[in-house]
Amino acid sequence: MKHWLLKSEPDECSIEQLARVRREPWTGVRNYQARNYLRDGMQLGDEVFFYHSNCATPGIVGLCTVVRLAYPDPTQFDPDSDYFDAASRRDDPRWLCVDVAFARRLRRTITLQELKTLDGLGDFALTRRGNRLSVLPVTAAQWQRILSVE
DNA sequence: GCCAACGTTGGC
DNA sequence: GCCAACGTTGGC
Secondary structure (H helix, E strand, O other), X not given: OOEEEEEEOOOOOOHHHHHHHOEEEEOOXXXXXXXXXXXXXXXXXXXXXXXXXXXXXXXXXXXXXXXXXEEEOHXXXXXXXXXXXXXXXXXXXXXXXXXXXXXXXXXXXXEHHHHHHOOOOOOOHHHOOOOOOOEEEEOHHHHHHHHOXX
């Protein structure tokens, strides 16, 4: 079992929305390294931190679970989608998505500010300088440490 | 809105 | 393959 962190802009898909619909295709990843994590790393049952980015208080707000392995992201073929990619071919899709299911909200937001100063995390991908990936690996130790301060 | 830190594109 | 120009992310 692996652990991950997924970034979502709450304007697009918030933890409240995921709690309501219970399950969502995680579409819109348009970065090759992030796609490779989806494709090569994610397994059914992997646990995921749900992170709110590009908002007033960025931070981890909930937990979810991988419930479907990587498959072609349908939005790349949809001309009306913001994520349409005219260069991607149906017989050789460039972009993938997984499905995630809501697990629970955290009792409080563990903010980016707090994560930056939290000890015991070691080399944490989220707070690494310059990192902008929307899909990040989390070690088991980091997962436990972060949940311990909830 | 600003801007640092990337990633991508395309001319050469 | 190099690299300048451009686009994007996302904290602040």
